[in-house]
Amino acid sequence: MSLPTPPLLSSGAELPLAAAPRTDPLQFVMPIAIGLVFLGAWEAAVRLADVPPYILPGPWRILQTLISDRESLFDALLVTLEVTVSAFVLAALGGGALAILFTRSRWIELSLFPYAVILQVTPIVAIAPLIIIWVKDTYLALLICAWIVAFFPVLSNTTLGLSSTDHNLLNLFELYGASRRQTLWYLRVPSALPYYLAGLRIAGGLALIGAVVAEFVAGTGGTNTGLAYLILEAGYRLQIPRMFAALLLISGTGILIFLVLSLLSHVILRKWHESAVRREN
Amino acid sequence: MSIVRLSQVGKVYSNGTVALDDVSLDVRAGEFLSLVGPSGCGKSTVLRLIAGLGELSRGRIDWPAGAADRRLGFVFQEPTLMSWATVSANVVLPLRLQGVPRADAAPRVEAALRRVGLESFARAYPRELSGGMKMRVSIARALITEPSLLLMDEPFAALDEITRFKLNNDLLGLWQEQRWTVIFVTHSVYESVYLSNRIVVMAARPGRMIADLAIDAPYPRDEAFRSSSLYNGFCREVSRALQHAMAAS
Numbered sequence: 001m002s003l004p005t006p007p008l009l010s011s012g013a014e015l016p017l018a019a020a021p022r023t024d025p026l027q028f029v030m031p032i033a034i035g036l037v038f039l040g041a042w043e044a045a046v047r048l049a050d051v052p053p054y055i056l057p058g059p060w061r062i063l064q065t066l067i068s069d070r071e072s073l074f075d076a077l078l079v080t081l082e083v084t085v086s087a088f089v090l091a092a093l094g095g096g097a098l099a100i101l102f103t104r105s106r107w108i109e110l111s112l113f114p115y116a117v118i119l120q121v122t123p124i125v126a127i128a129p130l131i132i133i134w135v136k137d138t139y140l141a142l143l144i145c146a147w148i149v150a151f152f153p154v155l156s157n158t159t160l161g162l163s164s165t166d167h168n169l170l171n172l173f174e175l176y177g178a179s180r181r182q183t184l185w186y187l188r189v190p191s192a193l194p195y196y197l198a199g200l201r202i203a204g205g206l207a208l209i210g211a212v213v214a215e216f217v218a219g220t221g222g223t224n225t226g227l228a229y230l231i232l233e234a235g236y237r238l239q240i241p242r243m244f245a246a247l248l249l250i251s252g253t254g255i256l257i258f259l260v261l262s263l264l265s266h267v268i269l270r271k272w273h274e275s276a277v278r279r280e281n
Numbered sequence: 282m283s284i285v286r287l288s289q290v291g292k293v294y295s296n297g298t299v300a301l302d303d304v305s306l307d308v309r310a311g312e313f314l315s316l317v318g319p320s321g322c323g324k325s326t327v328l329r330l331i332a333g334l335g336e337l338s339r340g341r342i343d344w345p346a347g348a349a350d351r352r353l354g355f356v357f358q359e360p361t362l363m364s365w366a367t368v369s370a371n372v373v374l375p376l377r378l379q380g381v382p383r384a385d386a387a388p389r390v391e392a393a394l395r396r397v398g399l400e401s402f403a404r405a406y407p408r409e410l411s412g413g414m415k416m417r418v419s420i421a422r423a424l425i426t427e428p429s430l431l432l433m434d435e436p437f438a439a440l441d442e443i444t445r446f447k448l449n450n451d452l453l454g455l456w457q458e459q460r461w462t463v464i465f466v467t468h469s470v471y472e473s474v475y476l477s478n479r480i481v482v483m484a485a486r487p488g489r490m491i492a493d494l495a496i497d498a499p500y501p502r503d504e505a506f507r508s509s510s511l512y513n514g515f516c517r518e519v520s521r522a523l524q525h526a527m528a529a530s
């Protein structure tokens with residue numbers, strides 16, 4: 001048995017700071033390999049069985065369509081992306097601000113929270129037609145739909161984060177005569193940050209889903225040119241490769257949003273939060 | 282001269298638990314006072330009431346020198362550090378809350394960290410430190426306001442014995458340098474005798490004081506004191522009082 005060493009280090013000694021996470025190359029190689037095998041099998045199956053492209057196009061055909069139709073596809077992508085990003089930003093700001101308001105006043109929380117829950121539990125597909133009828137501007141209608149879906153996870157996560165501040169730290173702040181504003185900005189907000197960021201990651205994906213669902217509902221009106229509308233239109237015309245190309249863009253956008261938000265969360269939390277720190281045993 | 286005086290203080294929690302009953306205590310300036318007692322005897326409650334956390338149910342707490350300029354430092358059982366802030370940002374917190382300008386605070390942070398031997402860890406985050414080092418940060422934060430009264434709530438209870446002995450010595454060294462008043466809550470007889478010149482023994486259900494003992498041993502105290510018969514004698518005396526307290530509750 002080794003003797004216990006006193007954990008107190010004398011000055012001058014440096015503890016190793018958390019090393020940058022080393023990434024295992026297999027982490028990337030394996031999913032990519034499986035993806036390639038799947039695509040190869042798909043292409044082979046389509047060619048061997050001679051499946052017509054209006055039933056199931058092969059990946060090669062989809063890629064060709066993606067390139068040949070790039071202008072209309074990317075225009076549609078921009079429309080969807082604009083709605084998604086605006087809804088996400090509004091949800092991030094609105095959800096955070098409302099959560100802070102909830103901690104300032106118990107009465108506001110008690111009065112408003114049930115309505116936030118009602119908005120959340122009512123399926124957006126069911127409300128979207130109403131919103132599209134009421135709001136003349138299609139862009140605004142889409143934005144409202146996407147915002148409703150994205151807003152709740154930010155609100156509920158941040159509310160939880162703001163109310164789970166360490167009680168001893170709250171006592172400490174009270175002891176040193178901190179004002180409510182100081183307690184909020186120096187203590188409650190930073191300790192709620194990991195919760196908030198987790199809420200944002202959920203909200204990013206949901207904003208895209210909200211935007212696409214609303215486009216599907218509104219798209220039949222023919223006033224809009226987002227990706228979902230493009231899928232509907234291509235479906236009517238049996239342009240299945242175009243449908244797949246649009247679908248690919250939607251999934252790609254979703255993955256990109258998730259990666260960007262995960263990176264943001266990691267950069268903010270990597271120094272101090274357990275979730276972002278590598279465990280070394 | 283007394284720095285704080287508790288007169289017939291009582292505390293009843295909202296669930297009906299009588300945490301404290303008729304506690305009167307006169308803390309003299311410069312004293313190192315330990316509160317010892319079984320768990321549930323209200324020793325932490327006394328500390329919190331003195332710190333102004335929570336309301337008294339009965340009695341009063343007086344500050345003869347005037348409540349206005351009382352400067353308190355508080356060290357909790359856990360280090361209670363903000364995990365998102367660096368060591369120096371944690372230490373500067375009390376000054377920041379008082380609105381002390383950054384430029385005036387910086388040298389004081391440096392001095393406080395030097396006093397606890399952590400000057401090279403100013404930019405580290407709490408999770409990079411050991412338990413003993415976190416406690417030192419917590420002590421540095423309590424010292425930065427240059428408190429006249431330092432309240433410590435079982436600060437070393439969660440540490441291993443070697444670290445605890447080291448921190449005991451460091452704390453005594455700082456106390457002899459600065460001569461603030463310390464009220465130290467502990468459940469360890471040995472720790473209380475080593476550190477204090479006065480020990481108040483408390484009993485539980487309801488929380489009350491049952492003995493007030495002077496530890497008349499000269500400072501500075503060191504490892505030789507820890508093995509002296511004088512030290513052992515005081516430990517026996519406090520243990521007897523504590524056994525009496527356990528029997529009484």
